[in-house]
Ligand SMILES: [Fe+2]
């Protein structure tokens with residue numbers, strides 16, 4: 390049930406949405422759209438076209454819809470998200486609360502997000518072969534650093550317990566758990582290793598995030614040496630915020646295909662010559678890994 394609030398929190402999620410049972414589901418996971426300075430409309434249009442081609446069963450948007458959380462930026466982000474398929478799971482990123490307007494940041498950080506975006510969030514999804522839960526990890530008191538609160542873990546543990554054992558459990562957050570050598574970024578959760586362990590112990594199979602502006606697919610042990618719990622972390626790069634590497638524009642999103650015995654995460658990259666996204670590297674996760 391949605392209720393109005395003063396913008397100090399994100400408007401509460403609705404009840405879980407159930408879709409007809411299916412043995413194969415496709416999710417499109419995009420992130421860091423960043424309407425504002427350095428926004429690339431051409432890549433955003435490419436994302437809309439790619440979504441039409443892929444026809445996902447659901448779209449996941451893991452935050453940073455705007456650059457500075459301004460009304461005009463949210464309005465434009467909203468118009469873009471309205472053109473992507475639904476149901477949709479969408480969470481705010483650290484750029485979706487004001488940075489310089491301190492009173493608003495402290496007392497109503499999510500006011501603009503709630504006004505323009507929150508009602509697009511269909512909440513938790515149960516898609517038959519997989520279920521999706523999201524967490525608002527934005528801390529108004531710290532610019533980048535994410536937080537996952539005790540009450541979030543309690544909700545995830547309850548959600549996970551309520552699902553049939555065979556359901557793939559997917560959780561969406563904004564920030565990352567560990568840096569990669571080629572892309573160090575501020576914002577990592579405090580006690581990130583323990584946090585990831587906690588997700589794994591709750592039965593979560595796959596954690597999706599954005600924030601790092603670079604797609605990547607990692608096992609827990611890829612991020613933390615000696616990590617023994619089976620869990621996969623998949624980052625979606627920025628879909629449309631100006632970013633270059635060696636003169637090449639880097640925009641990305643991920644396509645996730647879920648079947649009873651395996652999940653594949655495929656990175657789609659912007660091809661500057663073709664001016665379209667195209668499928669690239671993929672990684673398959675087999676269910677046996679979790680047994
Ligand atoms: Fe971002």
Ligand SMILES: [Fe+2]
Pocket residue numbers: 453482483484563599600601
């Ligand atoms: Fe971010």
